[in-house]
Amino acid sequence: MQSIKITNLAKTYGRHQAVDNLNLEIKKGELFGFLGPNGAGKTTTIKMLTGLLEPTSGTAEIHGIDMWKKPLEAKKRIAYVPDQPNLYPKLTGWDYLEFVASVFQVPQQQFQQKAKEMLHLFNLTKQANDLIESYSHGMKQKIAICGALVHEPDVLFLDEPTVGLDPKSARTLKNLLRELCDNGMTAFVSTHILEIAEQMCDRVGIILDGRIIALDTMAELKSSGGDSNLSLEDIFLELTGGEDQQALINEITDEGERR
Ligand SMILES: Nc1ncnc2c1ncn2[C@@H]1O[C@H](COP(=O)(O)OP(=O)(O)OP(=O)(O)O)[C@@H](O)[C@H]1O
Numbered sequence: 001m002q003s004i005k006i007t008n009l010a011k012t013y014g015r016h017q018a019v020d021n022l023n024l025e026i027k028k029g030e031l032f033g034f035l036g037p038n039g040a041g042k043t044t045t046i047k048m049l050t051g052l053l054e055p056t057s058g059t060a061e062i063h064g065i066d067m068w069k070k071p072l073e074a075k076k077r078i079a080y081v082p083d084q085p086n087l088y089p090k091l092t093g094w095d096y097l098e099f100v101a102s103v104f105q106v107p108q109q110q111f112q113q114k115a116k117e118m119l120h121l122f123n124l125t126k127q128a129n130d131l132i133e134s135y136s137h138g139m140k141q142k143i144a145i146c147g148a149l150v151h152e153p154d155v156l157f158l159d160e161p162t163v164g165l166d167p168k169s170a171r172t173l174k175n176l177l178r179e180l181c182d183n184g185m186t187a188f189v190s191t192h193i194l195e196i197a198e199q200m201c202d203r204v205g206i207i208l209d210g211r212i213i214a215l216d217t218m219a220e221l222k223s224s225g226g227d228s229n230l231s232l233e234d235i236f237l238e239l240t241g242g243e244d245q246q247a248l249i250n251e252i253t254d255e256g257e258r259r
Pocket of ligand 1 (some may be wrong): 034037039045
């Protein structure tokens with residue numbers, strides 16, 4: 001059975017088709033990178049997959065459970081870290097983790113062990129009893145990630161997870177995701193940082209104007225481009241038209257220099 005199964009998923013805002021009949025299957029244990037330029041439809045897709053935004057049509061299933069027909073059952077299996085996590089400023093980091101664990105009915109002993117482990121991993125042990133309102137942006141991002149993992153989800157959705165993280169924390173997250181996926185968790189990661197996708201994802205999907213325009217392993221994407229020296233950035237820019245813009249920038253700057 002697929003971990004995530006998306007069938008003819010679509011979302012229109014007024015007349016604008018933000019996500020256009022998306023079909024995608026992601027296996028258990030896969031670390032999937034979801035890429036696309038600004039406004040391509042990444043967040044809209046993730047919100048439909050996590051039960052936050054109702055699709056105009058189509059279905060999203062988590063381990064065979066329809067997110068919109070059986071939302072409670074499906075939501076028990078997932079965790080979602082948005083790009084701007086909405087945390088409770090008047091809770092301490094520890095209280096926040098305890099709150100999340102109680103929502104997901106994690107037994108107390110298991111919670112304690114997991115929370116300590118996660119806080120240690122992300123260097124937050126010392127600040128665990130401080131109010132979240134005193135946390136920096138990166139610390140908020142990290143406590144949100146800890147909260148997402150405290151109930152050991154089967155599928156983790158991350159929207160721009162490394163933005164705001166220092167290099168050490170970004171590396172910790174990358175290694176942790178790899179390890180969790182090797183142990184059977186599935187991760188669906190949207191990112192603009194192509195290097196991250198290139199280094200850690202099993203497969204990447206590129207979305208443009210609400211449609212998947214490329215879907216493959218890095219090795220296959222490179223070989224289909226006919227040049228194994230291409231970076232994901234080269235492939236991404238070629239597919240999404242960024243190269244035309246680069247040519248325009250070169251033209252403008254050349255003209256500036258000539259004047
Ligand atoms: N609430 C909304 N009402 C109307 N249009 C919306 C709404 N949310 C998103 N859109 C439009 O839907 C399209 C997809 O937006 P979405 O936020 O999913 O893109 P994205 O790929 O996540 O972009 P970014 O990389 O900039 O975060 C865009 O054209 C956006 O303007």
